[in-house]
Amino acid sequence: MVKQTIQIFARVKPSMRKQQQGIYSIDEDEKLTPSLEILLPRDLADGFVNNKRENYRFKFQRIFDQDAKQEIIFEIIAKPVAESVLSGYNGTIFAYGQTGSGKTFTITGGAERYSDRGIIPRTLSYIFEQLQKDSSKIYTTHISYLEIYNECGYDLLDPRHEASKLEDLPKVTILEDPDQNIHLKNLSLHQATTEEEALNLLFLGDTNRMIAETPMNQASTRSHCIFTIHLTSKEPGSATVRHAKLHLVDLAGSERVAKTGVGGLLLTEAKYINLSLHYLEQVIIALSEKHRTHIPYRNSMMTSVLRDSLGGNCMTTMIATLSLEKRNIDESISTCRFAQRVALIKNEAVLNEEIDPRLMIIRLQKEISDLKTELAMATGEWKTEELSKAELLQLEKLIASFLEDQDPESRLEVGADMRKIHHCFHHFKKLLNDKNTMKNTISSETTHQACQEPLKDEEYTKLRDLLKQRDNEINILVNMLKKEKKKTQDALHLSSKEMSETRTAQNSPFIPKSPAGQSTAVSSALYQAQDLSTCRRRSSLLHKKTGMREEMSLGCQEAFEIFKRDHADSVTIDDNKQILKQRFSEAKALGESINETRNKIGQLKDAITQRHLQQVALGISENSVTPSMPDLQEEKLRAQLEEEKTRYKMTFMRLKALKVEIEHLQLLMDKAKVKLQKEFQVWWTEEANNLQANSPTTNPQEHLKPLPQQDQPQLVSKKRRNVGLLLGKSTHQAVMLNGPNTSGELPDVDPPSVSMQRSSETTQGQQCGQGKIASASLECQQGPATTDGCTDTGKLKVIVSPKDSLEPPYNLMSQERMEGDVYQGWEPEDVVDNLDVCDRNARRIIPSPCPSQYSQGPSGSRTQLQDSIPERPMSSIPLTGDSQTDSDILAFIKARQSILQKKWLPHSLSFLLPICGLEGIRLHVDGALELKENCHAHIRQLDCH
Numbered sequence: 001m002v003k004q005t006i007q008i009f010a011r012v013k014p015s016m017r018k019q020q021q022g023i024y025s026i027d028e029d030e031k032l033t034p035s036l037e038i039l040l041p042r043d044l045a046d047g048f049v050n051n052k053r054e055n056y057r058f059k060f061q062r063i064f065d066q067d068a069k070q071e072i073i074f075e076i077i078a079k080p081v082a083e084s085v086l087s088g089y090n091g092t093i094f095a096y097g098q099t100g101s102g103k104t105f106t107i108t109g110g111a112e113r114y115s116d117r118g119i120i121p122r123t124l125s126y127i128f129e130q131l132q133k134d135s136s137k138i139y140t141t142h143i144s145y146l147e148i149y150n151e152c153g154y155d156l157l158d159p160r161h162e163a164s165k166l167e168d169l170p171k172v173t174i175l176e177d178p179d180q181n182i183h184l185k186n187l188s189l190h191q192a193t194t195e196e197e198a199l200n201l202l203f204l205g206d207t208n209r210m211i212a213e214t215p216m217n218q219a220s221t222r223s224h225c226i227f228t229i230h231l232t233s234k235e236p237g238s239a240t241v242r243h244a245k246l247h248l249v250d251l252a253g254s255e256r257v258a259k260t261g262v263g264g265l266l267l268t269e270a271k272y273i274n275l276s277l278h279y280l281e282q283v284i285i286a287l288s289e290k291h292r293t294h295i296p297y298r299n300s301m302m303t304s305v306l307r308d309s310l311g312g313n314c315m316t317t318m319i320a321t322l323s324l325e326k327r328n329i330d331e332s333i334s335t336c337r338f339a340q341r342v343a344l345i346k347n348e349a350v351l352n353e354e355i356d357p358r359l360m361i362i363r364l365q366k367e368i369s370d371l372k373t374e375l376a377m378a379t380g381e382w383k384t385e386e387l388s389k390a391e392l393l394q395l396e397k398l399i400a401s402f403l404e405d406q407d408p409e410s411r412l413e414v415g416a417d418m419r420k421i422h423h424c425f426h427h428f429k430k431l432l433n434d435k436n437t438m439k440n441t442i443s444s445e446t447t448h449q450a451c452q453e454p455l456k457d458e459e460y461t462k463l464r465d466l467l468k469q470r471d472n473e474i475n476i477l478v479n480m481l482k483k484e485k486k487k488t489q490d491a492l493h494l495s496s497k498e499m500s501e502t503r504t505a506q507n508s509p510f511i512p513k514s515p516a517g518q519s520t521a522v523s524s525a526l527y528q529a530q531d532l533s534t535c536r537r538r539s540s541l542l543h544k545k546t547g548m549r550e551e552m553s554l555g556c557q558e559a560f561e562i563f564k565r566d567h568a569d570s571v572t573i574d575d576n577k578q579i580l581k582q583r584f585s586e587a588k589a590l591g592e593s594i595n596e597t598r599n600k601i602g603q604l605k606d607a608i609t610q611r612h613l614q615q616v617a618l619g620i621s622e623n624s625v626t627p628s629m630p631d632l633q634e635e636k637l638r639a640q641l642e643e644e645k646t647r648y649k650m651t652f653m654r655l656k657a658l659k660v661e662i663e664h665l666q667l668l669m670d671k672a673k674v675k676l677q678k679e680f681q682v683w684w685t686e687e688a689n690n691l692q693a694n695s696p697t698t699n700p701q702e703h704l705k706p707l708p709q710q711d712q713p714q715l716v717s718k719k720r721r722n723v724g725l726l727l728g729k730s731t732h733q734a735v736m737l738n739g740p741n742t743s744g745e746l747p748d749v750d751p752p753s754v755s756m757q758r759s760s761e762t763t764q765g766q767q768c769g770q771g772k773i774a775s776a777s778l779e780c781q782q783g784p785a786t787t788d789g790c791t792d793t794g795k796l797k798v799i800v801s802p803k804d805s806l807e808p809p810y811n812l813m814s815q816e817r818m819e820g821d822v823y824q825g826w827e828p829e830d831v832v833d834n835l836d837v838c839d840r841n842a843r844r845i846i847p848s849p850c851p852s853q854y855s856q857g858p859s860g861s862r863t864q865l866q867d868s869i870p871e872r873p874m875s876s877i878p879l880t881g882d883s884q885t886d887s888d889i890l891a892f893i894k895a896r897q898s899i900l901q902k903k904w905l906p907h908s909l910s911f912l913l914p915i916c917g918l919e920g921i922r923l924h925v926d927g928a929l930e931l932k933e934n935c936h937a938h939i940r941q942l943d944c945h
């Protein structure tokens, strides 16, 4: 049992502002226990602090100042805990501090650089390295990742769920057994056999956490995350199993309620924003008071889960993260005070050993069966039935190997079965008889021969020499055979070891095929396949998590590309890409060098064998078994071989380390990509919502810019950072739109209404593409004949069959033009460019990467006429709830309003007809509509007055 108080460390986050220095000082020399002094600035201390203190001093095991690197944090804080976990003790490291003080940075790490890896990835790396080194035990590692938000637990690693919000993740609940042990129901445990697998799980959890959080619910700030490594170890053959858990905890921000300034609550105990931190403090207070018997663990989920870590069976370490700036001074003091209380808590860590019940059962079963047989023998209750064929075969094999074994001590183990023992005796008797018979035959033959012709002395000596020579030869060959056998075994052992090491060390995009060994090529291909599958897994995870790229429309993809280009993180991604490239080429070079060395080793081995054979042959021809002189050339070759082996090992280790770095960089990049995609989605949705939300309150005309006239295209630089937004997703909804009331400038025209129906019903028309209008009607309910071709009872209703409707590029050309705000100032080439997009049935509006720019829209370009047209509030428009469909609807209305403004210029309306599927209609200068001759097939109904 190890008794230990909770270790406390402090880490000060780097400050952006130089003037903040002087607020605190670190005294390292205080008799081995360093202390942190926080100096209260005069303007804060005066008048607000009751006791008029101006400085506060707190002791910590160690204080890490702003320049402390992640590596040192791991070495000093996490490594000892990881070591005790490897020995079988539970461990916990938790970071505590206000929001933004660096808890996540310390526990998980920064997303920008490989060197910013936090405690979790470094600990995983360390643990797996140790597990590989220790072959005396069998280890099993499992990972779980729990998020606690608002007293609810969520499993961040459930692969079955697509988390788009926290509630999508499986809920984890707490169960307590009669021994007050806590069990987490629904929290999945995932086995990780390699560091890579464990890192992928961390990545999955972090991605789920990031995706599930929305701007309203900043989960990273308000939730607690517990990443747990479950380690099981056992010696081979032993039934004793050790279980240890390592919790790596990123707590919620520790802000208190009344952080309103430096008012009366400064430096007093205010309540936490996060209730579970309040309960955590209660538990800490209870534990630090000597005679308290009841510790209120059950008050919150977090304290229940961390029960063992606080005053229980665990080696626990706390990291107080401090953002020591003037405005955070009260929070920093609270954090330090909390740490001082935590430091009083004593834990008692014990080895978590238990007997593996399965192994125990197997062992006992064998013992019982052995005892039964012995008993049967002792009592004479032998088995009488014949041995089966399989049993006999097995027995023969045993006897054969027993007889072959040259070791005089070897034993023949057949168990306590008399039938088998009898069979063995039988077998030996037969062998002995056979031998005797043979001996007799030979001796009679020899006698017969001796009688016939006695051997001459000369001949006898000759034969004896020959026999001796043969014996020598046989001895040499047997020795050679033995050596070869050993070498083969060594080589097999080495290659299997290399194989497993290589597999672990690299997913081989950088191991080139060896030109020499086929096996290398095969294994290389194997690694490549593995690597590919890892990549696929990761990229599919990315897709799965973001749910984006695969479903992205072309316009959306285009928008995303530009969004990505302009995003602040793109620099980091590019930097990491560059580093990754460098690492890849470095790894490739190392891979090549490894293969070269491997080939050299092979060649040297061959050369040594050759040399050896030559020597033996020489020995035989000279009639001596061992050469008298040591072979210098062979020794030289062996020295070279050793050198190559050392080089191989070193290069291999370097490659291994490089591989870990590459893996991590890839994860960082994947993470950055997910973040980017998430932000893009938010922005994208906002854009669509803005379009919708701004409309009811403001005049929709504000979004509209004048239609670009065909003969006067407005010019704008192509370098505009606007992106095309495609709003063309087909839906199954039919939308009826009522047109706005038009009055003022057009007093004699009563509100026309437009009905627009989208169809994607396959029965109606398979070719009906995204956002196509399958039927459209333009109606003038009443009023006198007008220039737009409608009479007082004017009604134009056209339904165009989906097949014939809106074939590109007309529809898109038209739609683009309708959305004058979008194409304002586009150069002709732009339009040409857009036609390409049009061909993909895309409809575009151009939001800017900055939503506000777009939502406000430049109003200066509006014409007087536009200003004067009153609009019907868009709030009355029935919308569908589907953002893309609704955006389509609103865009259509805008376009329609645009047309209404222009209705005194009927020729400008002509381009609208194709969009409404009215290609069979000609529009006259006076506004009259005429049906073209060949359009009857397309028009199902025409009712025009």
Ligand SMILES: Nc1ncnc2c1ncn2[C@@H]1O[C@H](COP(=O)(O)OP(=O)(O)OP(=O)(O)O)[C@@H](O)[C@H]1O
Pocket: 012, 013, 014, 097, 098, 099, 100, 101, 102, 103, 104, 105, 106, 110, 220, 221, 222, 251, 252, 253, 321
């Ligand atoms: N030691 C450090 N070195 C460099 N950057 C740091 C350090 N600590 C924190 N940061 C940076 O400060 C920012 C906030 O840190 P972080 O997200 O870790 O805070 P937090 O305490 O986890 O906040 P929250 O409670 O909201 O999760 C991050 O951008 C992080 O990269």
